[in-house]
Amino acid sequence: MKFFYPYKRLNRPVTVRVTSASLKLPDGTRDHLDTSAFSTPQRTVALGVAQHEDWLSGRIALSATLPPGAIAPDAPWSDLRVLAVLTDGDTNVRTTVDLHQDAPDSKEWSGEIEVLRDDHVGRAELAVHAVATVDGVQGRTITETDVNWTIDVTAEEPLGGLRLDVKQASFSKSAREWLRPYADAPWVVDASGRLPLVMINTDVEGFADLLGGEAGGMENKVHELLVSQMATDVWTAVFHSAVGDLEVEPDGSPVFPADWQGEVLREMLPDVAPGLSAEEALRRVHRRRTGDAGWVELQTRVHYAAVRRAGARQALTHVLRALQQNNREDTP
DSSP states (O other), X not given: OOOOOSSOOOSSOBEEEEEEEEEEOTTSOEEEOOGGGEETTTTEEEGGGGOOSSOOEEEEEEEEEOOTTTTOTTOSOEEEEEEEEEEETTTTEEEEEEEEESSTTOSEEEEEEEEEGGGOSSEEEEEEEEXXXXXXXXXXXEEEBSSOEEEESSOSSOSOSSOOEEEEEOTTTOSOGGGGGGTTOSEEEEOSSSSOEEEEETTXXXXXXXXXXXXXXXXXXXXXXXXXXXXXXXXXXXHHHHHHTOEEOTTSOEEOOSSHHHHHHHHHHHHHSTXXXXXXXXXXXXXXXXXXXXXXXXXXXXXXXHHHHHTHHHHHHHHHHHHHHHHHHHOO
16 A cells, blocks of 8 residues: 655665674673574564573664665755664564664664563564654654564574575476576576576486485485575575666665665675675675776675575584584494
8 A cells, every 4th residue: 555645755665684683691691693593585583593591682783774865965854863663563562762873974874772572472573764854843754664674582593594486497308498508507596587596407316306305314414505505506696686787876876776686785795895884885896896806806705695694604514513423323
């Protein structure tokens, strides 16, 4: 449903990314959760991933990017504020905090919000609103997130990772003619559609069964390693697709895409261009891709970011441990 407002607003949403999460424990210490506790594509934070039953509160750090025009000198509003709002319909708890502008004239705002364990029983919704004085009326919302984040206080994983469309086909005999030149590949990634598409080649004997099976022991570890390798390829492909056709503002600044491509960029840029705000990281990557130098050197960082999100190190560690265990069992 489309809403109409009696005042001027922005026609693009706020984009939000969780940057870290931690739990406060009864002894006063904090358990800083790994990045696997939250997923930007799924917009979910799973506070149960640390497996602490007695944690007191969670601290969620987030970064919000306002759309173009929000801080323009001639904008028809003043007294701009950016608010993070955590709402739990089950317990009727609502928590609001102000985010702070990262730098003068920056569209990036950041801050932290506390999630009190006693206030929540399941899932809470995290939204961000930009409010301002418009036509003399204070506190009017000029834009907000279009899809909220979910803060789950019990879940042990953030409900998956990158959203994908996975299909199987015989590459050599497929009706999709574009697959036939890749008959020797076990899988290929097509990042040109609404969702990234991963095609599994059924011509590789036993490969589809291994990926889809639920066998235990070493086969399970090999399955995990293969999936992580595929995921690395997917993250790499979708990153290049996302930066390949960026919309650019009149001043030459690239704009984050509003669909899954924007989600991928926000997920990977902290590792591709560490130490920079999301906006500056995107500008740096865009300059290197469209400039005369620096793009090739950046590929190591892109691959590193993809490997981290694919969980390749963990999968390799599990395989090596399983091999060591098998060797010990085989040794008389």
